[in-house]
Amino acid sequence: MEKNIQLLKVRSEIAAGTRGARMGVDALEVASILKGSSLFASLPSIEIKDVNELLLKQNKYPNAKYIDGVATMLERVSNGVNSIFEEGNFPVILAGDHSTAAGTICGIKKQYPNKRIGAIWIDAHADLHTPYTTPSGNMHGMPLSMVTDTNNLECKVNSPSEETIDHWNHIKNIGVEGAKMNLEDIVFIAVRDTESPEDHLMKKHGIRNFTVAEVRELGTRAIVDKVLEKLTDCDLIYVSFDVDSMDSAISAGTGTPVPNGLSVEEAREINQYLVESPKVCAWEMVEVNPTLDRLNTMAENAFSILENTIDHLHNSELV
Numbered sequence: 313m314e315k316n317i318q319l320l321k322v323r324s325e326i327a328a329g330t331r332g333a334r335m336g337v338d339a340l341e342v343a344s345i346l347k348g349s350s351l352f353a354s355l356p357s358i359e360i361k362d363v364n365e366l367l368l369k370q371n372k373y374p375n376a377k378y379i380d381g382v383a384t385m386l387e388r389v390s391n392g393v394n395s396i397f398e399e400g401n402f403p404v405i406l407a408g409d410h411s412t413a414a415g416t417i418c419g420i421k422k423q424y425p426n427k428r429i430g431a432i433w434i435d436a437h438a439d440l441h442t443p444y445t446t447p448s449g450n451m452h453g454m455p456l457s458m459v460t461d462t463n464n465l466e467c468k469v470n471s472p473s474e475e476t477i478d479h480w481n482h483i484k485n486i487g488v489e490g491a492k493m494n495l496e497d498i499v500f501i502a503v504r505d506t507e508s509p510e511d512h513l514m515k516k517h518g519i520r521n522f523t524v525a526e527v528r529e530l531g532t533r534a535i536v537d538k539v540l541e542k543l544t545d546c547d548l549i550y551v552s553f554d555v556d557s558m559d560s561a562i563s564a565g566t567g568t569p570v571p572n573g574l575s576v577e578e579a580r581e582i583n584q585y586l587v588e589s590p591k592v593c594a595w596e597m598v599e600v601n602p603t604l605d606r607l608n609t610m611a612e613n614a615f616s617i618l619e620n621t622i623d624h625l626h627n628s629e630l631v
């Protein structure tokens with residue numbers, strides 16, 4: 313059966329440390345138009361209303377910036393993803409900062425409460441912080457803790473306010489109550505910039521990170537086979553592609569660039585081979601930020617990956 317892809321556009325940037333990720337979706341559309349592609353015209357899409365106006369006001373939560381707004385966005389994204397499944401469609405999410413990926417996972421779990429969900433996180437960062445451990449307070453560094461009901465108190469360095477904790481606990485119950493997935497069912501690709509509280513969780517829960525060096529040594533095909541092998545016990549797989557997984561030399565167009573990342577070709581092949589797996593139930597691209605770029609280089613590269621991923625999604629089967 314052919315998958316009917318539906319786009320979910322999320323122009324949120326409140327959980328990033330730099331401004332401009334709200335424009336990522338538009339930068340991708342501009343890249344598409346300049347390339348003469350009909351991708352955006354041919355796919356149905358839903359837009360999620362953002363709360364970026366919160367950035368005009370003072371943040372009240374230093375250990376979880378704009379957490380009230382993040383909760384609102386996660387509810388909206390969860391419902392949006394869920395409504396795409398309800399229509400029998402496959403969600404491709406184009407988002408700003410990475411925090412809303414937690415909302416995507418909430419929406420998947422809401423639709424499939426009895427399925428075991430795995431996440432493939434292609435990223436420079438592990439995004440496993442909590443308000444108790446974050447070095448920055450930026451919530452795009454926390455989505456994987458939100459969906460695994462993780463606090464990581466063993467590595468506590470911050471003392472978040474009571475109001476912060478109330479919002480944090482609320483976030484953990486979006487979609488369905490409690491954890492949507494296990495920390496053990498996360499696989500990282502290209503993670504290379506972590507803090508010690510994240511290293512602790514990765515070690516404790518045996519979370520595998522396939523490094524850029526391994527990708528280069530074994531090739532993209534073999535890496536994808538190994539990644540999928542790790543998640544054989546999962547029923548459904550969500551793929552989250554943060555463009556900062558790619559090398560910072562490719563483009564400055566993302567909020568937290570890190571050297572020694574994937575090439576565009578490697579990222580394109582990895583995403584292609586992943587979405588050929590029939591277990592993949594949602595695919596997401598995040599953190600394109602054209603305001604930090606020269607020309608529209610990141611979005612043009614990211615668009616070529618989006619186009620190729622969508623071409624190959626059509627070839628696999630709905631679970």
Ligand SMILES: NC(=[NH2+])NCCC[C@H](N)C(=O)O
Pocket residue numbers: 409410411437439441446447448449450452453454505506507554556567568599
């Ligand atoms: N999705 C991202 N770009 N995350 C970056 C997180 C960076 C750092 N670990 C932090 O918590 O501030």
Ligand SMILES: [Mn+2]
Pocket residue numbers: 410435436437439452554
């Ligand atoms: Mn990320």
